Amino acid sequence: MTPELEARLQRFGIGLVTESPAVSIFARENCIAMAGRGPTGSLSLGSTGILTDQGLAYLVWREGQAWLAGKGSELAATPEQVEAIRKFSEDLEVALQLEEV
Numbered sequence: 760m761t762p763e764l765e766a767r768l769q770r771f772g773i774g775l776v777t778e779s780p781a782v783s784i785f786a787r788e789n790c791i792a793m794a795g796r797g798p799t800g801s802l803s804l805g806s807t808g809i810l811t812d813q814g815l816a817y818l819v820w821r822e823g824q825a826w827l828a829g830k831g832s833e834l835a836a837t838p839e840q841v842e843a844i845r846k847f848s849e850d851l852e853v854a855l856q857l858e859e860v
Contacts, residue, residue, distance in 0.1 A: 764854065771850040790847035791815065794855060802855045807848045809840055818844050 760775060760783070768775065768785065776784040776791070783794045783802060792807040808817045809827060816829035818836060825836035 767854040768851075771854055773847075773851055773854065785851055787847050787850075788843065790843055792848065792851055794851070804848065804852050804855055807844055807851075809844055 760778065765775070771787070773785050773787045776786050778784070781796055782805075783796065785792050785794065789810040790807065791810065793805040794802040795805055796802055806817060808815045808829075810816075811827055811829065811832075811834070813832040813834075814829050816827035816832065816834075818841065819826050819828045825841045827834050827836045827840065
């Protein structure tokens with residue numbers, strides 16, 4: 760990770776959990792996202808989830824209703840959880856797009 764990307768992530772309150780040559784994992788509060796590394800080294804945002812009492816869950820929509828779905832569990836997402844995931848994904852996307860410039 761470049762010092763510039765690290766500084767941008769810090770401004771958004773996002774931390775790097777771990778990275779490999781192919782994938783980086785980022786987190787803020789209870790939100791987690793994976794980003795894949797392309798052939799040029801640029802990162803593109805993949806799945807974003809949230810930690811629940813049952814483990815990592817991803818936001819899915821069914822018939823207009825937001826759900827948090829994880830391994831062996833599913834529960835209705837609160838508006839606050841939906842907003843936290845949306846804002847985290849948006850902030851991370853902005854930070855990663857700037858890395859490509």
